[in-house]
Amino acid sequence: MTSTALSPDRPATSRRPVRAGRPLTRASGLGFGVAMMWFSLLVLIPLAAVVVTASAGGWSAFWQAVTNEQTAAAIELTVGTAFAVTLVNIVMGTMIAWVLVRDRFFGKRALEILIDIPFALPTIVAGLVLLSLYGRTSPLGIDIANTRPAVFLAFLFVTLPFVVRTVQPVLAELERDVEEAAMSLGASRFTVFRRIILPSLTPAIAAGAALSFARGVSEYGSLVLLSGNLPMKTEVTSVRILSSIENDNLDSAAAVATILLAISFAVIVLLDVIQRRMVRRG
Amino acid sequence: MASHPSTRTRRGPVTYLVRLLVIAYLFLLVAWPVYLVGKNTFADGMDNINGILDDPDIVHAISLTVQVAIIAVVINTLFGVGISLLLVRYDFPGKRLLSALLDMPLSVSPIVVGLALVLVYGGRTGWFGPALESAGFQVIFATPGIVLATVFVALPLVIREVVPVLEEVGEEQEQAARSLGANAWQTFRRITLPSIKWGVVYGVVLSLARSLGEFGAVKVVSGNVLGETRTATLVVEEKYLNFDKGGAYATAFLLALVAVACIIIVSVIRPKEDR
Numbered sequence: 001m002t003s004t005a006l007s008p009d010r011p012a013t014s015r016r017p018v019r020a021g022r023p024l025t026r027a028s029g030l031g032f033g034v035a036m037m038w039f040s041l042l043v044l045i046p047l048a049a050v051v052v053t054a055s056a057g058g059w060s061a062f063w064q065a066v067t068n069e070q071t072a073a074a075i076e077l078t079v080g081t082a083f084a085v086t087l088v089n090i091v092m093g094t095m096i097a098w099v100l101v102r103d104r105f106f107g108k109r110a111l112e113i114l115i116d117i118p119f120a121l122p123t124i125v126a127g128l129v130l131l132s133l134y135g136r137t138s139p140l141g142i143d144i145a146n147t148r149p150a151v152f153l154a155f156l157f158v159t160l161p162f163v164v165r166t167v168q169p170v171l172a173e174l175e176r177d178v179e180e181a182a183m184s185l186g187a188s189r190f191t192v193f194r195r196i197i198l199p200s201l202t203p204a205i206a207a208g209a210a211l212s213f214a215r216g217v218s219e220y221g222s223l224v225l226l227s228g229n230l231p232m233k234t235e236v237t238s239v240r241i242l243s244s245i246e247n248d249n250l251d252s253a254a255a256v257a258t259i260l261l262a263i264s265f266a267v268i269v270l271l272d273v274i275q276r277r278m279v280r281r282g
Numbered sequence: 283m284a285s286h287p288s289t290r291t292r293r294g295p296v297t298y299l300v301r302l303l304v305i306a307y308l309f310l311l312v313a314w315p316v317y318l319v320g321k322n323t324f325a326d327g328m329d330n331i332n333g334i335l336d337d338p339d340i341v342h343a344i345s346l347t348v349q350v351a352i353i354a355v356v357i358n359t360l361f362g363v364g365i366s367l368l369l370v371r372y373d374f375p376g377k378r379l380l381s382a383l384l385d386m387p388l389s390v391s392p393i394v395v396g397l398a399l400v401l402v403y404g405g406r407t408g409w410f411g412p413a414l415e416s417a418g419f420q421v422i423f424a425t426p427g428i429v430l431a432t433v434f435v436a437l438p439l440v441i442r443e444v445v446p447v448l449e450e451v452g453e454e455q456e457q458a459a460r461s462l463g464a465n466a467w468q469t470f471r472r473i474t475l476p477s478i479k480w481g482v483v484y485g486v487v488l489s490l491a492r493s494l495g496e497f498g499a500v501k502v503v504s505g506n507v508l509g510e511t512r513t514a515t516l517v518v519e520e521k522y523l524n525f526d527k528g529g530a531y532a533t534a535f536l537l538a539l540v541a542v543a544c545i546i547i548v549s550v551i552r553p554k555e556d557r
Binding site: 021022023024025027028031032035038039042043044045046047049050053092095096098099103105109111112113114115116117118120121122123124125128129130132133134139156157160189211214215217218219220221224225237238239241242245250253254257260261264265267268269271272 | 314361382387397403488544546
């Protein structure tokens with residue numbers, strides 16, 4: 001296997017310490033303090049500032065900012081497209097993971113590298129890359145630049161690795177005996193997949209889907225050149241926030257950003273729950 | 283579980299169909315578009331590449347990007363290894379919450395990252411910005427802001443690589459070293475570090491790829507001043523929007539080259555683990 005390297009999420013065995021650790025000593029306590037101070041200054045305080053700024057004007061100002069016609073359209077487009085893309089990823093991602101683990105053919109390693117490209121490629125470059133095949137100069141004659149399908153395509157590209165890389169390690173660890181037993185008892189391959197493989201993969205698929213949804217909702221860079229950012233049509237939430245920032249309207253930017261933060265946070269909580277369940281199952 | 287002979291013998295038409303579908307999907311979504319950027323870059327021979335390398339502003343942007351990425355990687359490596367050790371080897375209240383919060387940067391929109399930093403470090407209205415500015419330290423619209431944004435977005439990558447390795451190697455050797463009289467630093471340098479070496483290396487390579495390519499967050503905090511705070515990814519956007527497609531393709535090609543190189547390096551050096 002080449003890389004779970006770029007895997008947005010490692011298999012469930014990790015992350016969660018199994019043994020109870022030691023209490024902090026004086027030296028490690030100092031290190032902990034320094035690390036937490038840095039983490040607070042860099043991440044926690046700035047993210048808190050977004051929420052505080054959003055709530056500074058009270059509920060009505062917040063509600064007004066996020067239900068503004070153009071903003072609401074942007075949020076609807078972003079969430080709707082991210083949801084649709086996640087559904088595609090659940091099917092295609094599982095299929096790709098299955099091919100990578102169970103199938104054998106020449107050139108499979110190249111596929112492994114292709115999966116990781118969307119994760120490592122700068123998002124602005126991703127936009128340019130997609131534009132070269134699906135833009136005005138498309139050799140296929142498909143020009144979807146500045147349309148809603150372009151938003152879908154960009155999300156599809158940037159979220160490609162998530163389901164694949166969460167499902168792949170779990171699939172690789174599955175015991176084959178059970179499947180072979182089921183087959184020897186006359187179960188069809190479809191039944192084996194549905195009754196034996198799929199249930200064990202469900203938590204991993206759910207985790208990958210959650211990550212892919214979160215990534216889609218927060219996407220910005222790949223859309224800049226591809227979607228044209230037309231208000232009410234192809235403008236996504238991040239672009240909407242950016243234009244508020246550029247118009248020096250930080251309050252309304254913070255209000256919309258709070259919605260995105262709430263989605264990210266919900267996804268993280270969900271992942272934590274899923275991972276705990278996976279660990280318990282062993 | 284190296285090989286499963288049974289799969290090789292049991293191949294139905296469905297197997298081939300799924301394989302074909304997957305290959306076609308990846309070809310249309312990733313391989314062909316990426317190839318076209320390379321092709322467009324070299325459509326006029328080396329002209330596009332030479333064009334950007336002769337432009338001092340672009341060279342400045344590239345060198346700024348590299349410097350920022352290196353600083354960000356160093357910070358994230360030190361922080362990442364430290365926090366991983368604390369998470370795995372020590373117990374403290376709020377550990378589960380911290381572990382979840384550390385993943386936050388992966389799912390936050392880069393624009394929100396930029397906004398968050400502006401709200402705190404912005405020179406005019408930020409929480410700490412005005413105080414820092416009167417002390418002569420400008421963060422937003424200057425290099426420190428770009429570094430902060432880059433560190434933010436790449437923060438979890440080293441941790442995600444190192445934590446699983448630390449858990450896997452366990453604590454026995456470290457305890458043995460300590461019981462033989464090694465102090466904390468000696469234990470870390472002689473025992474812990476060698477065993478997590480590859481985890482750290484992967485984390486560094488991934489952070490490097492992510493740091494070189496950050497766009498949205500940097501766009502918000504950098505001010506995008508030509509020859510000063512414009513980074514390589516911002517050059518791609520600016521060139522494209524100003525109809526200099528050759529320049530945009532060439533810069534994008536260089537960035538893509540580094541990204542793909544990082545993936546290949548990781549995939550080659552990662553030992554054939556778990557399967």
